[in-house]
Amino acid sequence: xxxxxxxxxxxxxxxxxxxxxxxxxxxxxxxxxxxxxxxxxxxxxxxxxxxxxxxxxxxxxxxxxxxxxxxxxxxxxxxxxxxxxxxxxxxxxxxxxxxxxxxxxxxxxxxxxxxxxxxxxxxxxxxxxxxxxxxxxxxxxxxxxxxxxxxxxxxxxxxxxxxxxxxxxxxxxxxxxxxxxxxxxxxxxxxxxxxxxxxxxxxxxxxxxxxxxxxxxxxxxxxxxxxxxxxxxxxxxxxxxxxxxxxxxxxxxxxxxxx
Amino acid sequence: xxxxxxxxxxxxxxxxxxxxxxxxxxxxxxxxxxxxxxxxxxxxxxxxxxxxxxxxxxxxxxxxxxxxxxxxxxxxxxxxxxxxxxxxxxxxxxxxxxxxxxxxxxxxxxxxxxxxxxxxxxxxxxxxxxxxxxxxxxxxxxxxxxxxxxxxxxxxxxxxxxxxxxxxxxxxxxxxxxxxxxxxxxxxxxxxxxxxx
Numbered sequence: 001x002x003x004x005x006x007x008x009x010x011x012x013x014x015x016x017x018x019x020x021x022x023x024x025x026x027x028x029x030x031x032x033x034x035x036x037x038x039x040x041x042x043x044x045x046x047x048x049x050x051x052x053x054x055x056x057x058x059x060x061x062x063x064x065x066x067x068x069x070x071x072x073x074x075x076x077x078x079x080x081x082x083x084x085x086x087x088x089x090x091x092x093x094x095x096x097x098x099x100x101x102x103x104x105x106x107x108x109x110x111x112x113x114x115x116x117x118x119x120x121x122x123x124x125x126x127x128x129x130x131x132x133x134x135x136x137x138x139x140x141x142x143x144x145x146x147x148x149x150x151x152x153x154x155x156x157x158x159x160x161x162x163x164x165x166x167x168x169x170x171x172x173x174x175x176x177x178x179x180x181x182x183x184x185x186x187x188x189x190x191x192x193x194x195x196x197x198x199x200x201x202x203x204x205x206x207x208x209x210x211x212x213x214x215x216x217x218x219x220x221x222x223x224x225x226x227x228x229x230x231x232x233x234x235x236x237x238x239x240x241x242x243x244x245x246x247x248x249x250x251x252x253x254x255x256x257x258x259x
Numbered sequence: 260x261x262x263x264x265x266x267x268x269x270x271x272x273x274x275x276x277x278x279x280x281x282x283x284x285x286x287x288x289x290x291x292x293x294x295x296x297x298x299x300x301x302x303x304x305x306x307x308x309x310x311x312x313x314x315x316x317x318x319x320x321x322x323x324x325x326x327x328x329x330x331x332x333x334x335x336x337x338x339x340x341x342x343x344x345x346x347x348x349x350x351x352x353x354x355x356x357x358x359x360x361x362x363x364x365x366x367x368x369x370x371x372x373x374x375x376x377x378x379x380x381x382x383x384x385x386x387x388x389x390x391x392x393x394x395x396x397x398x399x400x401x402x403x404x405x406x407x408x409x410x411x412x413x414x415x416x417x418x419x420x421x422x423x424x425x426x427x428x429x430x431x432x433x434x435x436x437x438x439x440x441x442x443x444x445x446x447x448x449x450x451x452x453x454x455x456x
């Protein structure tokens with residue numbers, strides 16, 4: 001049976017892993033390689049490396065990190081940050097990444113999703129979506145350039161509309177970052193994730209809001225997502241990945257146990 | 260010495276790094292004439308079957324692979340290319356492993372089949388030594404080989420499919436052993452240790 005994936009995310013800025021709250025006020029939480037290896041050995045099912053300042057600074061992430069991490073981990077590895085073309089993606093994949101994740105560049109030029117799909121295959125193309133819940137209108141809205149609070153802005157898309165579009169263009173997986181929940185550790189946004197799950201035929205990864213082990217059980221059971229991404233609960237040792245998996249297994253969630 | 264055939268596909272380094280973690284330094288080769296001098300070889304691959312098969316043909320790999328008589332293992336798309344035919348792009352493949360590759364019928368499940376899944380129906384073979392059916396490996400694929408006499412281990416996602424195959428000196432793994440943690444590492448070690456009868 002296909003396991004639900006537990007995915008630690010390394011948000012990287014200036015060569016160090018950082019973590020903000022609701023995408024602001026980033027603080028340094030650790031070294032890239034140390035954390036990558038630690039999580040890989042602890043039983044993480046996949047690792048995401050995301051250079052948050054790359055898109056904002058209109059450049060490709062530093063690909064040297066990709067090969068450094070790829071050398072040291074034996075789990076799948078997805079890389080994001082300023083990938084704007086097939087040539088950019090090829091550079092990242094050549095260094096040992098397994099998948100590439102695009103977000104703001106896809107909003108700027110949706111055709112990029114199709115180009116990456118045609119060159120590398122659907123399974124290689126992850127689309128990250130930063131979705132903000134507007135309480136005034138009850139709409140879910142897509143944001144871009146969220147790596148920097150000064151550059152972050154609303155796009156022309158509502159989340160449901162963008163989810164449909166990226167699937168049609170050939171995305172192989174969607175990571176839905178629920179911005180209102182990000183870094184506050186009050187649980188995943190199951191209302192939004194369930195809504196998107198019903199219209200999403202490709203793997204869906206929940207992101208934003210994990211605070212305790214039950215939040216993971218809830219998101220898998222209530223929202224039927226394929227994976228749950230989290231950062232601060234792992235970086236700050238609030239949750240141990242091995243214990244989380246034992247707990248999820250007891251909760252009848254299919255997981256890969258590593259011992 | 261292990262050769263990694265450079266198919267122009269993108270995941271060559273992750274395969275190379277996995278062998279390096281096992282203390283073996285493979286050589287990435289781009290010229291089919293080099294293949295015969297290596298003790299074993301890996302045919303990696305991600306991407307579209309038609310693109311990859313065209314590249315193999317243009318670079319002259321088909322004959323070199325067919326004439327190779329030492330252990331050669333395809334990984335993921337590399338395994339599919341070793342089979343007879345794939346429905347992905349309706350392409351005739353290398354034909355070293357009997358059987359065809361077709362789209363996984365996943366029904367209500369999400370496609371591609373992406374993530375960690377267990378193996379089942381594991382047959383005894385040097386390549387499956389130490390492997391048990393409960394163990395999980397990392398899959399990323401939409402197409403798969405239909406189980407037949409070459410199948411050493413199966414996976415199941417909607418339908419049963421071949422996860423590990425072998426025929427004579429040719430073998431294939433549909434999942435990514437280089438990204439399958441300790442289980443994958445053990446399987447790559449099995450490939451390094453595989454002696455043909």
